Amino acid sequence: MENTINKNRYCMIMCGGVGSRFWPYSRQAWPKQFIDFFGTGRSLLQMAVDRMEGIVPVENIFMLTNEQYAQIIKQQLPQLRDEQILLEPARRNTAPCIAWGAYHIQAINPDAKIMVAPSDHLVLKTDEFRTAVLKAYRFIEQNDALLTLGIKPNRPETGYGYIQVGEQLGDDFSAVKTFTEKPNEELARVFLESGEFFWNSGMFFWSARCIIDAMAHYAPDIATLLQGDGTIYGTPAEMPFINEHYPSCPNISIDFAVMEKAPNVYVECVDFGWSDLGTWGSLYENSPKTRDGNVTQNCRSLLFNSHNNIFAVKGDKLIVASGLNNYIVADVDDALLIVPLDEEQKIRNYVNEAKTMYGDKYI
Secondary structure, rough: OOOOOOOOOEEEEEEEOOHHHHHHOOOEEEEEHHOOOOOOOOHHHHHHOOOOOOOOHHEEEEEEEEHHHHHHHHOOOOOOOHHHHEEEEEOHHHHHHHHHHHHHHHHHHOOOOEEEOOOOEOOOOHHHHHHHHHHHHHHHHHHOEEEEEEEOOOOOOOOOEEEEEEEEOOOEEEEEEEEOOOOOHHHHHHHHHHHEEEEEEEEEEEEEHHHHHHHHHHHHHHHHHOOOOOOOOOOHHHHHHHHHHHHHHHOOHHHHHHOOOOOOOOEEOOOEEEEEOOOOOHHHHOOOOOOOOOOOEEEEEEEOOOEOOOEEEEEEEEEEOOOOOOOOEEOOOEEEEEEEHHHHHHHHHHHHHHHHHHHHOOO
């Protein structure tokens, strides 16, 4: 670990998502990044900030979210000042979010080196994570590069994007050959067996100048809207400007907008016990299990002839189940979900159906 914290290092944490695949635990009013899934007393967002301790000065950590979640963030992260919480006036995916954050941080420090991180991922090996992050910062400090972290896969996962590595640069870094969106199972098996493909973690590193130049070249529709005259950011005039222009940005991810187009894209191949914790199935995989393969989250249970289920219940409630195998049972407040684990990708569709039938009452 480095003895002193580099003041030019910044971290931008995206925490405005709804997490509908974790319904009914994750609701619009309190999405999954604010939930303590493991009973540790720390939410996924708090753990994301905890991991950056000693790497980035706390005053250099910025949240990208929306006004609905500002008070939750202040409650969970009282060490942050109000000006470290940037409130998007509309949800526009990761490219506009990252562009605004980069312009804002560059106005504060033109020499800024930025890590972009999701707020809702799980990291089991914290020391390995910190080592990888420090290597990544050093790489972008020495190279004009757009860097992403690629996770060594251990199964043919169809829920993640993949990165194919090209020419190697040292032990841990490679040029990126291709990006592939979520493959079918057959293709995912080919990727796993080839040894050339890594999971796309959604974590990025670059200098403020490098990503802003890339935005201007590959996503000019975003850059034209958000760059202003170059002096607006960091002043009281910033928010009216953002409120006016941000909603007009295209709804596009940073992968589609920039990473799949730019020539200077690299990947650091890492293995630190990562999961995007995007579904009930991923929570099941990363939770302690009984000898029958069952997971119970914050509830008491009496289970008979039941195997490989996840039970998540809020409140003082006893779960009794018999003959239940490979199911998600999630009960919270006014909603109960009972779905086979292998149908977890359909939960988002079920949420949309509930919204169509009953409005926002259960959303």
